[in-house]
Amino acid sequence: MAHFSMNGRMSGRMEDEESSDSDHRRKRRKMGLNLQQAAAPSSASPAAKTNTFAAKMMAKMGYVEGQGLGATGRGRLAPIETQQRPTGAGLGAVREKTTQAKEEEKREAAFRGEVLEDSEEEEKKRRKELKKKRMPGVGGGASTPTRPKTKYRTAAEIEASAEGLEVPNVLKSIIDATGSETKLLTSTAGLMSTQNAMVASETEAVKIARRARRDLEAFAEEWNTVSERKQFFEMQEAQLLQETEEQEVGTRGLETVINAVQALQLSGLEATGNGSDEAAWESITNKLESLETEYTDKIEASVLQEVAVAAIHPLFKKTMQHWQPLEDPITVSHYLSRVSNILGIHPNSSGTDLALNSDHFLHPVRLSKSTTPYETMLYTLFLPPLRSAITNDWDPTDASPLLSIIQSWSPILPTFVLTNLTHNLIPTRLTTLLSTWKSSRPPSSRHSQPSPQTYIFPWLPHLPPQHLSPTSSTGLFSTLKAKLKSLFQSYPLTSRPPQTLASLLPILPIPFLREIQTRHLLPRLSTHLSHSLLIDPSNQDLTPLSETLAWLTQPWSLPTSTAAHLLAAEFFPKWHLVLYLWLTNSPNYDEIREWFLWWKEQFPAQIREHEVVNMEWTKGLETISLALDLGPEEVVERLPPPVMGPVKPLSAPSLQQDTPSLKEKVKEDETEPITFRAVLEAWCADNSILFIPLREADPGSGLPLFRITASASGKGGAVVFLRGDVVWVREGRKQGEGAGAGAGFKPVGLDEGLLERAEGR
Numbered sequence: 001m002a003h004f005s006m007n008g009r010m011s012g013r014m015e016d017e018e019s020s021d022s023d024h025r026r027k028r029r030k031m032g033l034n035l036q037q038a039a040a041p042s043s044a045s046p047a048a049k050t051n052t053f054a055a056k057m058m059a060k061m062g063y064v065e066g067q068g069l070g071a072t073g074r075g076r077l078a079p080i081e082t083q084q085r086p087t088g089a090g091l092g093a094v095r096e097k098t099t100q101a102k103e104e105e106k107r108e109a110a111f112r113g114e115v116l117e118d119s120e121e122e123e124k125k126r127r128k129e130l131k132k133k134r135m136p137g138v139g140g141g142a143s144t145p146t147r148p149k150t151k152y153r154t155a156a157e158i159e160a161s162a163e164g165l166e167v168p169n170v171l172k173s174i175i176d177a178t179g180s181e182t183k184l185l186t187s188t189a190g191l192m193s194t195q196n197a198m199v200a201s202e203t204e205a206v207k208i209a210r211r212a213r214r215d216l217e218a219f220a221e222e223w224n225t226v227s228e229r230k231q232f233f234e235m236q237e238a239q240l241l242q243e244t245e246e247q248e249v250g251t252r253g254l255e256t257v258i259n260a261v262q263a264l265q266l267s268g269l270e271a272t273g274n275g276s277d278e279a280a281w282e283s284i285t286n287k288l289e290s291l292e293t294e295y296t297d298k299i300e301a302s303v304l305q306e307v308a309v310a311a312i313h314p315l316f317k318k319t320m321q322h323w324q325p326l327e328d329p330i331t332v333s334h335y336l337s338r339v340s341n342i343l344g345i346h347p348n349s350s351g352t353d354l355a356l357n358s359d360h361f362l363h364p365v366r367l368s369k370s371t372t373p374y375e376t377m378l379y380t381l382f383l384p385p386l387r388s389a390i391t392n393d394w395d396p397t398d399a400s401p402l403l404s405i406i407q408s409w410s411p412i413l414p415t416f417v418l419t420n421l422t423h424n425l426i427p428t429r430l431t432t433l434l435s436t437w438k439s440s441r442p443p444s445s446r447h448s449q450p451s452p453q454t455y456i457f458p459w460l461p462h463l464p465p466q467h468l469s470p471t472s473s474t475g476l477f478s479t480l481k482a483k484l485k486s487l488f489q490s491y492p493l494t495s496r497p498p499q500t501l502a503s504l505l506p507i508l509p510i511p512f513l514r515e516i517q518t519r520h521l522l523p524r525l526s527t528h529l530s531h532s533l534l535i536d537p538s539n540q541d542l543t544p545l546s547e548t549l550a551w552l553t554q555p556w557s558l559p560t561s562t563a564a565h566l567l568a569a570e571f572f573p574k575w576h577l578v579l580y581l582w583l584t585n586s587p588n589y590d591e592i593r594e595w596f597l598w599w600k601e602q603f604p605a606q607i608r609e610h611e612v613v614n615m616e617w618t619k620g621l622e623t624i625s626l627a628l629d630l631g632p633e634e635v636v637e638r639l640p641p642p643v644m645g646p647v648k649p650l651s652a653p654s655l656q657q658d659t660p661s662l663k664e665k666v667k668e669d670e671t672e673p674i675t676f677r678a679v680l681e682a683w684c685a686d687n688s689i690l691f692i693p694l695r696e697a698d699p700g701s702g703l704p705l706f707r708i709t710a711s712a713s714g715k716g717g718a719v720v721f722l723r724g725d726v727v728w729v730r731e732g733r734k735q736g737e738g739a740g741a742g743a744g745f746k747p748v749g750l751d752e753g754l755l756e757r758a759e760g761r
Helices: 002-018 021-039 046-050 053-060 099-111 119-133 155-161 169-176 200-271 277-295 301-321 333-338 373-393 400-412 415-435 452-459 476-490 499-504 510-520 522-532 543-552 560-570 572-583 589-601 611-638 662-670 676-686 752-759
Strands: 183-185 192-194 354-356 362-364 690-697 704-709 718-723 726-730 745-748
Touching: 155 200, 200 277, 200 301, 277 301, 277 333, 301 373, 333 400, 373 415, 400 415, 415 452, 415 476, 452 476, 476 499, 476 510, 510 522, 522 543, 522 560, 543 560, 560 572, 560 611, 572 589, 572 611, 589 611, 676 690, 676 718, 704 752, 718 752, 726 752, 745 752
Parallel strands: none
Antiparallel strands: 354 362, 690 704, 704 718, 718 726, 726 745
16 A cells, blocks of 8 residues: 555656646556556466566575465465445445455464454454343443452451461551551541542552551461471371381381291201201291291281292202102191191182182182292192102002092192193093903903903092093093993904993993993894894794893893883794794694793893883784684684884994895896986987086976087087976077976977987087
């Protein structure tokens, strides 16, 4: 604007000399328009702007395009924009500030960290505040705000607020002589009157009083602060004195403990000499017990454990170096039990144990981040000689030495050490011995081994569940199960049943043993009766039946009901057939009666009286009674032949003699009916074309699809499916086909037409 005014004055002087006043105003407006157009942004390209003289000069002075002017870049971004008012309009007719000017002001305010609002928004806020201040019922102007009344405290109030502070009387009179008004004595009656005007000396008195009041109030506040600090320091001093006294008492106690510990260490070192180990253990145990009684409350439990372990470590190491676990199982365990509390021994516990609470949920009990000193001592000194003895010297058939060790040491052994014994070392030796057990060898033979019951039964309370579960795939019972399976599959039925199985009853559940027999022994007994037993009244051989009954009447054998069903399936059909043939060939009923009673006596009572067997005897009596009723003339024609027994529920054994030979299988295959698919495959082979299943089905009929083609790649040819003895060939699909059965297919014969389709002709 200043530039605009200066140019206007220069132009006006020239026009006064050459033209009239109207010409001067016209030219001035024209020049203003030219200046405004010059200040407007140019439409020239950025490259043209940077090549101007002004742009080059500003660039030399450090100006960067797009930033503000000045050293900090906070100046204007663009030249000042002018705004022309309408012709004849004065100031205030339009908004004088342009949008560019407002944006520049906001940008400068942002650099200062302020938020600049528009004048219009400020005016609206001011009006709202004035509207809120207007009192209801008062018209027109806003209400005059009232100043808060100044409150003056007297000297007595200031003195009361600061406990222990004493204010001089002279200062009290100075402070109490002032207030919101100055009071002067105007008559002898002592009346006071308010004076609006004050002399210079009175004004100085007011200032002195005000300064005195302020100083007194500041002094009172500082007085209160100092009093609070004094109370804090007094409390801190009392606390430090108490802690000092406690530390002195603790120091005296520690000196006593140090002396006792030093004496204990000396006794531990002396015990490793040439003296008796028993006397040394007794002496050091007594000292540890006294140390526990006297100093438990004075020393932390962890420190006391370390002291106790350090004291017995040399003697324990010496004892373990000469320890023979199988000869002296107990050794020094009773001494360690006496000092178990001071050693930090918890029965069957360690830093990683799990405890079971009343709600039957497992919660980890972490006693320490690592093993305790006592656990470390046992792991490094106790476990190695015991592991060596179990692995190299222990006879698994004699469980007494290790049982004594577990019984005497288990209360003071960490769980991980005891678990290593009962879960790893001992089961490994038992499993190795069990794997060499020959169940078929009689116990009285020279090379016989002890029954598994003799060395497994004592360990049942100590072995982990995986070794005792019949369903486990690993462990002792798994090995024993494999042994029994092999026994029942290969043991000769003609021999006497092994007596060693009876000794397994205390450790083997009866259902578990019977399940193995049902799977592996029962099919063999069924086959043995079916193939070896012949019913011959003239010369009866009972050997196969006796051998079978010997297996069925053992204490560990199958239940009586299973034996009865086995006889009903394999023995009685043969017996009924012989009875029928005898009755239809001039029988002697006295001989038949003796034969019938003789057979009943051949079975044990528990089998003979079973319901299933009784039904078979009754059936035989009914057949004899019917033959007597029919008489010798009609018995041949009218006596019904016996039914050959029920369907056998027993699976055939996997024996080589019962397996059909390859020739028998071929004969069975030759008797099978020939299918139409086989005929079609033979026809394709004769014509040197391929018959390929497509592994998909026709959506309409659901029948499998095949491809008949002469191409070696298996592509092309004809897609068919077989229904009955007819070949259905797919035709070119038309719209609407494929919804029903056979849609898009037509029947063809095994002729030249199908061959042409296969060859793609």
